[in-house]
Amino acid sequence: MAPFSLSTFSPVPPPAITCCSSSPFHRQFQSRRFFLKIERFASVSASSPSSSNPKVVVTRERGKNGKLINALASYGINCLELPLIQHMQLPDLEKLSSLLSSTSFDWIVITSPEAGVVFLDAWKAAGTPKVRVGVVGAGTASVFEKIQPSLKQSLNVSFAPSKATGKVLAAELPDYGNARCTVLYPASAKASNEIEDGLVKRGFAITRLNTYTTEPVSQVDQMVLEQALLAPVIAVASPSAIRAWVSLIPEAQQWDNAVACIGETTAVAAKKLGLRNVYFPANPGLEGWVNSILEALQVQNQLQKV
Numbered sequence: 001m002a003p004f005s006l007s008t009f010s011p012v013p014p015p016a017i018t019c020c021s022s023s024p025f026h027r028q029f030q031s032r033r034f035f036l037k038i039e040r041f042a043s044v045s046a047s048s049p050s051s052s053n054p055k056v057v058v059t060r061e062r063g064k065n066g067k068l069i070n071a072l073a074s075y076g077i078n079c080l081e082l083p084l085i086q087h088m089q090l091p092d093l094e095k096l097s098s099l100l101s102s103t104s105f106d107w108i109v110i111t112s113p114e115a116g117v118v119f120l121d122a123w124k125a126a127g128t129p130k131v132r133v134g135v136v137g138a139g140t141a142s143v144f145e146k147i148q149p150s151l152k153q154s155l156n157v158s159f160a161p162s163k164a165t166g167k168v169l170a171a172e173l174p175d176y177g178n179a180r181c182t183v184l185y186p187a188s189a190k191a192s193n194e195i196e197d198g199l200v201k202r203g204f205a206i207t208r209l210n211t212y213t214t215e216p217v218s219q220v221d222q223m224v225l226e227q228a229l230l231a232p233v234i235a236v237a238s239p240s241a242i243r244a245w246v247s248l249i250p251e252a253q254q255w256d257n258a259v260a261c262i263g264e265t266t267a268v269a270a271k272k273l274g275l276r277n278v279y280f281p282a283n284p285g286l287e288g289w290v291n292s293i294l295e296a297l298q299v300q301n302q303l304q305k306v
Contacts, residue, residue, distance in 0.1 A: 054080035054227060056260075056293055057234040059241050061086060068235065071290045077297070082228045084236075084244040085214045087114055092209040093122065096186055099209070100126035105184040107159075107173060109195065111136040111166060112188065112238075116143035118211045119186050123155070133157045134173055137164030139262070139285040164284045165264060166191075170198025180205050189213040190240055214240040220248060229255060232300040235293055237262040239269035246273045258296035262289045 055077050058065040062083045069079045100123055108131050110116045116135070120143065123131065128151055135141045135157060144157050161168040175181040182205045185196060189210035196206040225248060228234065236242045236259060249255045258277040261267040263284030270278045279296045281288025 054078045054231050055233065055297060056080070057082050057228045057231045059084040059234065059236050059245065067286055068289065071286060072293065075294070077293075080224065080227055080231060082220070082224055083217055084241045084248075085238065086217055087212050087214055089118075089212050090189060090210050092186075093118065093211040096122040096209050096211055097125040099184065099207070100129055100131070103184075104129075105182045105207070106132065106176070106178060107181070107183045108133045109169070109173070109183055109185045110134070110140055110143075111169070111191065111195065113140055113143050114212065115187055116140055120144070120147065122186070122211070124151075128154045130154045131156070132159075134159035134169065136161065136166060136169050137263070137284045139164075142285075163282075166194040167198060170195045170202070173199065173204070175202065175204065179203070183207070185209070186211045214238065216240075216244040216247065229253065231257065233258045233260050233293055233296045235260045235262075235289065236266055236270070237289075239266055242266060242270045242273060242275070246275070258300050260289065260293040260296045 056072055056079045058068055058079050058081050060068075060083065062081065065079070065081055065083075069081070072079055096119070108119065110119055110133060123129070131154070133144065133155060135144075137160060141157055141160060144155065147155065159173060161172045173183070180203065183199060185206055185208045187195075187208060187210060190213055196208055199206055229249070234245060234257065236245065242259065242261070245259075256276065258279060259267075259270050259275050261270060261278060261280040264280055264282075267278050267280035277296070277299075279292040281292050
């Protein structure tokens with residue numbers, strides 16, 4: 001395989017946007033993909049960042065929504081921050097640094113930005129041993145761009161699949177001809193077994209460590225929730241977040257606004273929960289996520305005019 005570096009993840013043409021909706025207005029979008037230029041949506045919202053009526057609800061942990069808020073603010077879109085989940089460390093996290101110190105692996109597989117942050121802390125605690133990393137997509141790869149240049153000699157991000165899903169990663173991860181290629185997979189306890197099952201079928205030896213988990217936040221401000229329920233679009237970055245959102249919708253309320261997901265995995269979870277107006281980019285990442293949100297806003301605006 002040709003050498004691979006973080007430069008592989010430099011900006012690309014705007015990604016395809018997929019809309020999954022069963023409403024009459026949306027059926028026209030189901031059979032085709034959109035290749036969108038963000039400039040096209042500059043007039044999606046007339047509200048300014050100071051508007052009292054938010055257009056988009058952002059739901060990551062507080063302090064992790066800044067990039068998305070700033071990206072949307074540049075198009076005059078006001079956001080409401082409503083953190084839905086919190087990350088909690090698990091006992092396997094302590095095992096991670098000691099395992100990195102004592103054992104070499106052919107691959108370290110990282111499938112989310114949070115898993116990347118957790119891994120980097122353990123890797124530094126282990127003395128920054130040389131590792132080769134495979135990531136699920138550009139969003140996850142961006143975490144590794146932030147490490148000090150001197151440390152990048154020891155950490156080589158050298159693989160991403162042709163499509164940013166766990167299934168494709170498991171099918172395409174190179175084994176370099178090794179009869180028993182070894183993989184360390186530090187992940188969320190909530191992550192499915194799709195990756196290890198796929199790699200085991202190909203003959204890989206997998207060590208999975210559940211280093212953290214996600215839980216719904218313990219308290220939600222009811223006034224903020226009431227505002228969020230009225231916003232045209234909610235932006236979610238994980239299946240845990242969309243499950244937390246659905247649990248907050250009052251039983252008596254038929255909420256049917258748009259959900260803009262960071263990627264396909266989260267979108268599938270949203271559809272399984274019965275949500276209809278679901279949008280997601282073909283390739284997860286900030287740019288694609290923003291495009292999905294803008295497309296959702298455009299459709300919601302059209303529906304309001306009908």
